[in-house]
Amino acid sequence: MTQQTREQVATATNGRMGRAGRAEFGSDVVVELLRELGIKYVALNPGASYRGLHDSIVNFEGRESPQIILCAHEEIAVAIAGGYARATGKPMAVALHNVVGLQHASMGIFCAYCDRSPMIILGGTGPMDTTKRRPHIDWVHTALVQGNDIRDYVKWDDQPYAVNAVPESLLRAYRIATTEPCGPVYLCYDTELQEQPVAEPPPIPDVSRFAAPRPPAASPDTLKQAASLLVKARWPVIIADGAGRHHEALAPLRELAEMLGCAVVDRGEYFNFPSTHPLDLTLSEREALDTADVWLALDVADIGGAQSGVKDRDTLSSTLQAEATIIHITLGDMLQSKWAGDYERLHPVDVPIAANSAEALPALLTLCRGEIAADSSAAGRIEERRLRVQEIHNSARSQILSRLQPDWDLRPISSYRLYSELWSAVKGGPWTLASAAGRAPVRALWDFTEPEQRSNVGRGAGIGYGEGGALGAALAYRETSRITVAVCGDGSFLMVPQALWTAANSELPILYVIFNNRSYFNDEGHQEYIARLRGRPVENKDVGIRISSPDADFAALARSLGVQGFGPIIDPAALGPALEQAVRVVRDQRKPALVDVVTQPR
Numbered sequence: 055m056t057q058q059t060r061e062q063v064a065t066a067t068n069g070r071m072g073r074a075g076r077a078e079f080g081s082d083v084v085v086e087l088l089r090e091l092g093i094k095y096v097a098l099n100p101g102a103s104y105r106g107l108h109d110s111i112v113n114f115e116g117r118e119s120p121q122i123i124l125c126a127h128e129e130i131a132v133a134i135a136g137g138y139a140r141a142t143g144k145p146m147a148v149a150l151h152n153v154v155g156l157q158h159a160s161m162g163i164f165c166a167y168c169d170r171s172p173m174i175i176l177g178g179t180g181p182m183d184t185t186k187r188r189p190h191i192d193w194v195h196t197a198l199v200q201g202n203d204i205r206d207y208v209k210w211d212d213q214p215y216a217v218n219a220v221p222e223s224l225l226r227a228y229r230i231a232t233t234e235p236c237g238p239v240y241l242c243y244d245t246e247l248q249e250q251p252v253a254e255p256p257p258i259p260d261v262s263r264f265a266a267p268r269p270p271a272a273s274p275d276t277l278k279q280a281a282s283l284l285v286k287a288r289w290p291v292i293i294a295d296g297a298g299r300h301h302e303a304l305a306p307l308r309e310l311a312e313m314l315g316c317a318v319v320d321r322g323e324y325f326n327f328p329s330t331h332p333l334d335l336t337l338s339e340r341e342a343l344d345t346a347d348v349w350l351a352l353d354v355a356d357i358g359g360a361q362s363g364v365k366d367r368d369t370l371s372s373t374l375q376a377e378a379t380i381i382h383i384t385l386g387d388m389l390q391s392k393w394a395g396d397y398e399r400l401h402p403v404d405v406p407i408a409a410n411s412a413e414a415l416p417a418l419l420t421l422c423r424g425e426i427a428a429d430s431s432a433a434g435r436i437e438e439r440r441l442r443v444q445e446i447h448n449s450a451r452s453q454i455l456s457r458l459q460p461d462w463d464l465r466p467i468s469s470y471r472l473y474s475e476l477w478s479a480v481k482g483g484p485w486t487l488a489s490a491a492g493r494a495p496v497r498a499l500w501d502f503t504e505p506e507q508r509s510n511v512g513r514g515a516g517i518g519y520g521e522g523g524a525l526g527a528a529l530a531y532r533e534t535s536r537i538t539v540a541v542c543g544d545g546s547f548l549m550v551p552q553a554l555w556t557a558a559n560s561e562l563p564i565l566y567v568i569f570n571n572r573s574y575f576n577d578e579g580h581q582e583y584i585a586r587l588r589g590r591p592v593e594n595k596d597v598g599i600r601i602s603s604p605d606a607d608f609a610a611l612a613r614s615l616g617v618q619g620f621g622p623i624i625d626p627a628a629l630g631p632a633l634e635q636a637v638r639v640v641r642d643q644r645k646p647a648l649v650d651v652v653t654q655p656r
């Protein structure tokens with residue numbers, strides 16, 4: 055088609071059925087649709103299996119979008135999309151080379167699935183026509199069916215067999231990925247399909263007619279039951295986890311807590327409640343929950359774990375004991391893995407509500423207001439409780455800080471000092487904390503007051519995912535004045551140090567701080583536990599676990615990849631000035647920086 059005919063066709067078919075396509079080759083259709091869908095970025099590592107698609111991204115009708123974020127490992131590419139989805143709620147694209155790129159990416163895809171992060175993953179394969187394959191490489195790198203490799207932890211995958219089938223496949227994928235509960239989808243394109251010239255391009259539908267539905271609201275009857283339980287309760291507690299995914303849930307959550315004068319425990323998958331709010335009892339979770347007679351759980355992954363304090367190694371399983379009456383608002387059951395147990399323990403729930411918190415909370419608020427007005431004893435009960443919650447809140451933070459302050463001058467540097475000095479360096483402007491290695495009670499040391507301040511990925515708990523995830527947050531905030539801060543374990547960081555190259559290449563304003571205890575310390579704890587159990591020498595607990603001989607020089611590593619590196623910081627007095635200097639690089643120059651801090655084990 056000539057340019058003029060293309061434009062004529064485009065004008066003729068514009069309207070509710072969409073517009074005429076303008077693709078010249080099969081893979082142009084994919085890019086045309088990504089642009090229609092508003093996909094801003096594609097993270098990738100190149101490969102011949104998608105050279106057609108790569109060409110379309112770069113050359114089809116100019117290259118404004120999706121913009122390429124070049125990565126030095128596919129796992130990082132997926133993690134960037136995961137962090138971006140966490141920060142924005144929106145999907146970006148990832149492009150992966152056939153089976154090898156897909157396998158490198160697979161842990162990232164698993165972690166994105168556990169996080170319920172929407173993303174459009176594109177892959178190449180083939181040629182499926184075996185007579186067209188190059189010797190060796192096209193054979194060993196082509197699988198039947200490629201999507202099988204990751205099918206257990208994507209929401210959907212597809213391999214359209216003709217160019218005309220591409221729009222429907224991609225629109226379906228987009229809608230599935232962005233429908234709550236969200237998740238990654240994988241689309242695989244035969245090289246032949248990508249590279250074939252297209253004489254009659256398929257029309258591009260009006261993508262607004264394929265949008266994800268609004269997530270479901272709660273049934274009014276069940277909400278009424280919940281409101282009555284909450285208002286009559288002696289000590290109700292709100293325990294919030296994934297609810298903060300939707301920022302619209304935050305104002306009604308806060309208003310509900312204030313109306314009920316009840317404690318809120320923020321499990322921290324997202325920002326749910328300000329750490330400075332007098333009703334925040336996250337730091338006194340045990341005290342808040344032990345006496346509770348009614349729990350309002352908001353998208354809590356593991357109610358049992360939350361209740362038993364299962365993070366403690368001595369309590370190895372979640373408990374099913376549930377003295378309290380449990381109300382749970384979640385869409386969790388609508389997307390359950392059939393492969394990994396990321397649904398966690400089955401807990402009794404007395405009032406199950408399948409809804410999105412952002413939809414359910416405003417209605418619950420109205421019902422509670424009505425119940426309070428109708429109950430003459432409610433106001434007194436609520437006021438008394440409010441005062442008690444505030445008392446606990448006020449003492450919790452100062453108690454924790456007084457326990458930690460003696461650590462100030464420890465060498466190696468204590469996590470308390472690291473997070474305190476970092477807070478002083480960071481708090482002067484907008485920030486987001488994408489990762490917090492070590493065991494410092496960050497909520498006691500930093501003020502979390504707005505949802506953008508938390509952008510952590512990682513329910514999947516694969517080390518090496520958080521470093522790329524932090525880059526995704528930095529990408530999301532690149533055009534704003536917000537900086538991203540990621541405190542990463544040395545072991546975790548060594549999984550993906552090449553993430554630094556992308557930080558430099560894509561000019562991402564991120565501060566990496568290495569929590570360098572020169573160990574995969576988490577596992578020293580496990581080996582110590584086993585040694586004690588078996589009566590074996592505890593002093594061997596770090597064999598095969600210490601990361602020394604040689605000590606990794608993270609600042610030099612950063613410099614070698616185009617990122618300003620500071621450290622290793624061994625002297626506690628040098629920490630504050632180094633962090634301040636590094637924050638200036640990130641804030642003022644909008645460039646990445648890294649500070650390597652040699653720390654206590656925890």
Ligand SMILES: Cc1ncc(C[n+]2csc(CCOP(=O)(O)OP(=O)(O)O)c2C)c(N)n1
Pocket residue numbers: 491492515516517518542543544545546547571573574575576577655
């Ligand atoms: C991909 C992957 N490999 C191994 C593990 C097991 N693992 C969990 S924590 C950890 C140690 C991480 O070391 P580091 O990041 O230095 O943190 P530290 O425990 O020292 O605070 C390991 C190896 C994992 N979770 N994911």
Ligand SMILES: [Mg+2]
Pocket residue numbers: 543544545569570571572573574575
């Ligand atoms: Mg470590």
